[in-house]
Amino acid sequence: MEHEAEANGLSQRRIRVELGQLKLFAKAIGETNPIYFDRAAAEAAGLPAPLAPPTFSYSLGVLAFGSESWSEELGIDPEHLLHGEQAFESFHPIYAEDELLLQRRVVDQYEKKGGRLSFVVVETELTNQRSELCVRARMVGVIQNA
Template sequence: MAAPSAIGLSTPPSTVDVERGRLRLFAKAIGETDPVYTDLDAALKAGHRDLPVPPTFLFCLEMDRPDPFAFLTEAGIDLAHVLHGEQSFTYHALCHAGDSLTFESRITDDYERKGGTLRFLVRETRVTRGREPIADLGNVIVVRQPEARA
């Protein structure tokens, strides 16, 4: 029997401040060598107003919510069965250290494969700075459903 659909589940807006120190640590962690991501003078000389946010860093900020997995709990999903399936980023504007970004997410699709043993939740997150669109994040969460038989 299929689980009740999670389509439409959403998270309340969450605002996160982008901090230079975290940007520098992230750049180091991913092996980024371009100094614009770690050195304020280099960033300013390159035309940025502060350290720019590396492309995938928004996923880290999204996890700064008070309970980033509350929507899964609300959908009745056991976190022990969750796998990260896919991530995508569509950017509309650059963001930098010092920005306050707001994240709003909702589940846009919920489907099963392999006779119900795998469930896929598609989540879309809108990132804004005030009213300005910054990025749209896509995320596919795979849920193993061992109680289902293929």
């Protein structure tokens, strides 16, 4: 079953976690704890490198795939798409300089309200250079049909 799903619509990208991106992300969300953007502070806290904040894995998906890749695949205008739900399961931390493999697939599509709302569920798994599954992320997008 798993192999069928992989053969059908699996997209893969590789991305390196850039410290500069972590710094900008931290500034944008008002994160002041330096373990998330400063190498010396991270090491002083016993971390191998600055730590990615809890939702940064979503941004890694956006950065790796482009925000519109899967919506184009599905023929959805991304400007009509709203972010309905987001979920994360975390198994290992993600650090600056990690080399991640991102694997993404559409796992469900359905309609509500007599077809006026369409939903798409996209799952992304992030695996690090030690082949450890770090995060499984699930996004529910909502499309308002005319």
